[in-house]
Amino acid sequence: MILDYFVILMTSLAFYTILVLALNLAVGFTGLINLGHMVFFGIGAYTSAILTTHGIPWYFAFILAGLLASVLGTLIAAITVRLKGEYFAMVTLGLVFIATAISRNWISLTRGALGIPGVPDIIRDNFYYMIFSWAVAGLCILFLYKLTNSETGKVLQAIRDDETAAAILGKNTYFYKVLSIAISTFFAGIAGSLFAHHINFVDPSVFDLEFFIFVISMLIAGGLASLKGSIVGVFGLSIVSEAMRYIVVSPSLIGAVRDIVYVVILIIILIYKPKGIFGKVDV
Amino acid sequence: MPSLSILPQLIVNGLIAGSIYALAASGFSLAYYVIRFLHFAQGAAIAIAAYALFTLSNQVGLNGILSILLTISIAVAATLLMNYAVYTPLRKRKATGVILLISSLAILTFTASLIRALFGPSTKTLLLSKHNKSFDFGLFTITSIQLAIIISAVLLFLLLWILMRKTRLGKAMRALSDNKEVAQVVGINPEKIYTYTFIIAGIFAGISGILIGLEQNLYPRMSVIIIVKGFISSVVGGINSVPGAIIGGLFIGLVENLGIWFLPSGYKDAISFSILLLFLLLRPRGILGRGMRDDT
Amino acid sequence: MMLSVKNISKNFGGIKAVDGCSFEVKENTITSLIGPNGAGKTTLFNVISGLTAPDSGTIKLLNKKINNLPPYKIAQAGISRTFQLTKVFKNMSIKDNLLIANNTGEDKMKKLLESVYLQKPLNTTASELSYGQQRLLELARALLKPHSLLMLDEPTAGVNPRIRQELKSILKRLRKDGKTILLIEHDMDFVMDISDFVVVLNEGKVLKIGKPKDIAKDKRVLEAYLGK
Numbered sequence: 001m002i003l004d005y006f007v008i009l010m011t012s013l014a015f016y017t018i019l020v021l022a023l024n025l026a027v028g029f030t031g032l033i034n035l036g037h038m039v040f041f042g043i044g045a046y047t048s049a050i051l052t053t054h055g056i057p058w059y060f061a062f063i064l065a066g067l068l069a070s071v072l073g074t075l076i077a078a079i080t081v082r083l084k085g086e087y088f089a090m091v092t093l094g095l096v097f098i099a100t101a102i103s104r105n106w107i108s109l110t111r112g113a114l115g116i117p118g119v120p121d122i123i124r125d126n127f128y129y130m131i132f133s134w135a136v137a138g139l140c141i142l143f144l145y146k147l148t149n150s151e152t153g154k155v156l157q158a159i160r161d162d163e164t165a166a167a168i169l170g171k172n173t174y175f176y177k178v179l180s181i182a183i184s185t186f187f188a189g190i191a192g193s194l195f196a197h198h199i200n201f202v203d204p205s206v207f208d209l210e211f212f213i214f215v216i217s218m219l220i221a222g223g224l225a226s227l228k229g230s231i232v233g234v235f236g237l238s239i240v241s242e243a244m245r246y247i248v249v250s251p252s253l254i255g256a257v258r259d260i261v262y263v264v265i266l267i268i269i270l271i272y273k274p275k276g277i278f279g280k281v282d283v
Numbered sequence: 284m285p286s287l288s289i290l291p292q293l294i295v296n297g298l299i300a301g302s303i304y305a306l307a308a309s310g311f312s313l314a315y316y317v318i319r320f321l322h323f324a325q326g327a328a329i330a331i332a333a334y335a336l337f338t339l340s341n342q343v344g345l346n347g348i349l350s351i352l353l354t355i356s357i358a359v360a361a362t363l364l365m366n367y368a369v370y371t372p373l374r375k376r377k378a379t380g381v382i383l384l385i386s387s388l389a390i391l392t393f394t395a396s397l398i399r400a401l402f403g404p405s406t407k408t409l410l411l412s413k414h415n416k417s418f419d420f421g422l423f424t425i426t427s428i429q430l431a432i433i434i435s436a437v438l439l440f441l442l443l444w445i446l447m448r449k450t451r452l453g454k455a456m457r458a459l460s461d462n463k464e465v466a467q468v469v470g471i472n473p474e475k476i477y478t479y480t481f482i483i484a485g486i487f488a489g490i491s492g493i494l495i496g497l498e499q500n501l502y503p504r505m506s507v508i509i510i511v512k513g514f515i516s517s518v519v520g521g522i523n524s525v526p527g528a529i530i531g532g533l534f535i536g537l538v539e540n541l542g543i544w545f546l547p548s549g550y551k552d553a554i555s556f557s558i559l560l561l562f563l564l565l566r567p568r569g570i571l572g573r574g575m576r577d578d579t
Numbered sequence: 580m581m582l583s584v585k586n587i588s589k590n591f592g593g594i595k596a597v598d599g600c601s602f603e604v605k606e607n608t609i610t611s612l613i614g615p616n617g618a619g620k621t622t623l624f625n626v627i628s629g630l631t632a633p634d635s636g637t638i639k640l641l642n643k644k645i646n647n648l649p650p651y652k653i654a655q656a657g658i659s660r661t662f663q664l665t666k667v668f669k670n671m672s673i674k675d676n677l678l679i680a681n682n683t684g685e686d687k688m689k690k691l692l693e694s695v696y697l698q699k700p701l702n703t704t705a706s707e708l709s710y711g712q713q714r715l716l717e718l719a720r721a722l723l724k725p726h727s728l729l730m731l732d733e734p735t736a737g738v739n740p741r742i743r744q745e746l747k748s749i750l751k752r753l754r755k756d757g758k759t760i761l762l763i764e765h766d767m768d769f770v771m772d773i774s775d776f777v778v779v780l781n782e783g784k785v786l787k788i789g790k791p792k793d794i795a796k797d798k799r800v801l802e803a804y805l806g807k
Contacts, residue, residue, distance in 0.1 A: 035388075086380050089384060101550070164666060165662075165667070167654065168654050168658075173651065263390070263396075270373060270385070281670045
């Protein structure tokens with residue numbers, strides 16, 4: 001029983017880790033404030049859910065979830081990354097609302113507000129699914145570790161600090177920014193697929209602002225441009241979240257109180273410790 | 284295609300929806316114009332106003348006028364609290380506009396969750412709305428609340444115009460908006476003007492919350508739903524132009540409702556969001572706006 | 580000819596920031612752009628490096644047209660520059676700042692830092708440096724980036740006297756090394772001392788081009804500076 005609880009929790013930490021690391025690549029390492037990150041998570045989740053409930057094998061759906069999210073992410077980035085910071089944030093926030101509207105209204109594909117139940121397990125045994133999820137998360141961590149320490153990774157960080165300076169040093173900043181979003185959205189899609197097969201259900205609430213606030217709180221608490229920070233942020237805030245189950249007496253209140261607590265933590269960090277726990281970048 | 288006879292009603296519906304969006308957009312747009320950040324928490328203040336009116340009139344049983352006045356005060360207090368507790372410390376440490384935006388979104392979800400915790404997830408109806416009367420003009424019908432909404436939007440438009448063009452406060456706001464450093468040099472205290480801005484935004488939130496609460500039902504996530512439309516209206520109308528928000532609201536309301544002519548009503552949101560994206564990408568300054576800032 | 584600027588004009592909302600400027604920079608020379616504030620020097624720099632698109636005119640680097648290219652391609656074509664307000668990658672180490680310019684070994688980086696009098700460990704974060712040290716880092720970065728023309732925008736502005744002296748001696752050494760440099764500088768004695776050619780700008784137009792000694796006694800130049 002306790003082991004089961006631990007296994008399920010650890011599985012969710014795996015896809016949160018991927019999701020937050022992917023967001024960190026865009027926001028922390030490249031300085032692209034992508035407020036539409038959950039759109040790509042949702043695309044991954046829906047892709048996996050729709051394909052596997054129509055009998056497509058999971059591994060195909062899993063890869064396609066990442067690829068489709070990345071293709072859309074690349075297209076959107078190609079038209080939007082030239083926008084200045086605040087306008088880029090606005091456009092990507094607009095995407096969230098569009099994704100919500102589509103997921104609610106394209107009923108023949110998404111079943112609208114009802115959501116898609118019965119998304120099959122990838123691996124029946126919860127323990128092995130946890131291992132699988134962490135193997136994927138491990139690959140993601142390894143890839144991002146290599147990337148952010150490579151010359152390409154340094155260029156992304158240079159663009160974050162001063163795009164003009166990066167350009168006059170001969171770097172095609174447009175290409176690098178699109179590349180960053182392409183990779184970031186790929187991992188967001190992969191995380192979405194793991195999520196869909198974990199809870200066996202997807203509905204438009206994946207696009208809710210509350211969910212995004214939770215994810216960006218983990219990122220900011222851990223610290224921008226720090227992979228270690230993101231992992232610590234995911235574990236830290238998830239522990240807080242789990243603790244709520246025992247502190248809050250009424251089960252109907254847990255969700256609401258949890259969202260309130262994340263916001264309070266986020267705002268305290270933004271005001272008093274904007275670099276987060278391990279962050280290297282001022283926000 | 285529906286019959287032509289419903290066209291007048293669609294236009295009236297568009298004006299009503301547009302006026303609601305304009306109400307939501309007015310305070311949001313004013314805050315952006317003066318302080319240069321996206322004050323999404325204006326939606327939170329609107330929802331707080333609606334639920335305050337629910338508590339005061341439905342639960343406490345105060346009379347209409349008194350509960351309306353108290354509601355507006357509560358909306359102002361809530362807005363000032365957001366400013367002092369969150370925005371002021373962030374501005375002090377020179378946080379970027381994007382960080383203020385994220386914190387504003389956080390306040391928005393905070394309020395939705397708080398309302399859910401305090402009032403439950405079910406929808407609520409204001410008892411005051413039972414005084415609502417319906418007028419039939421043959422071609423279309425409209426209720427007294429809907430009329431009040433349209434009239435309020437027009438009045439707000441005029442008030443904002445007078446405020447920005449004719450008053451000392453408006454001049455100070457324009458100076459700050461134009462160039463904060465220069466404004467400070469000529470003796471304008473930004474924090475003081477920001478406080479006035481939030482008081483005005485709070486009053487707008489109070490009025491919007493009351494009218495929207497009377498017209499629609501109350502539900503915890505209304506804060507998010509309303510301000511998203513306010514945001515779209517501001518961008519489409521011109522985020523650098525305060526009266527533009529009103530024009531943008533009416534435009535979005537009309538397009539959404541006339542769009543039903545061609546598309547199922549579920550796609551209302553998709554229509555307005557697509558318009559938002561088109562504007563952000565092709566004409567970011569909006570219908571009325573002048574050039575945009577590029578130093579964010 | 581290293582750089583040739585022909586009939587470049589740039590308007591900002593009706594104000595002619597640069598108005599039909601033409602001049603050339605010969606190889607292995609130091610050419611200085613001088614002129615009162617608002618003469619259009621920095622705008623001209625931004626136009627040459629591609630950050631601002633000119634309204635008309637052509638710019639050639641080593642006889643290849645470079646106007647209308649994006650900034651990164653102009654940089655790759657061989658222009659290296661610094662800014663009036665220093666632009667370093669503030670959250671990154673000195674080493675990573677240099678690595679963006681050119682991926683060379685640590686030894687070469689250390690030697691370079693020594694030559695610009697920046698005695699700081701390579702892993703120091705740029706934001707921890709003083710403003711003057713950031714200028715030195717920016718200069719080192721511009722030198723490290725492969726280039727044929729070096730453009731320096733007021734390298735000695737806003738730094739303390741010691742660093743100013745160091746910057747001057749670096750420039751003198753670069754001159755001795757035969758570098759081709761386009762320089763914006765306010766310190767007239769220094770300009771006259773170090774430059775091979777001087778281009779005087781006033782209100783967006785080229786007022787006079789010549790050797791330092793001819794410029795120093797030109798009446799119109801004095802008027803532009805002192806006002807009538």
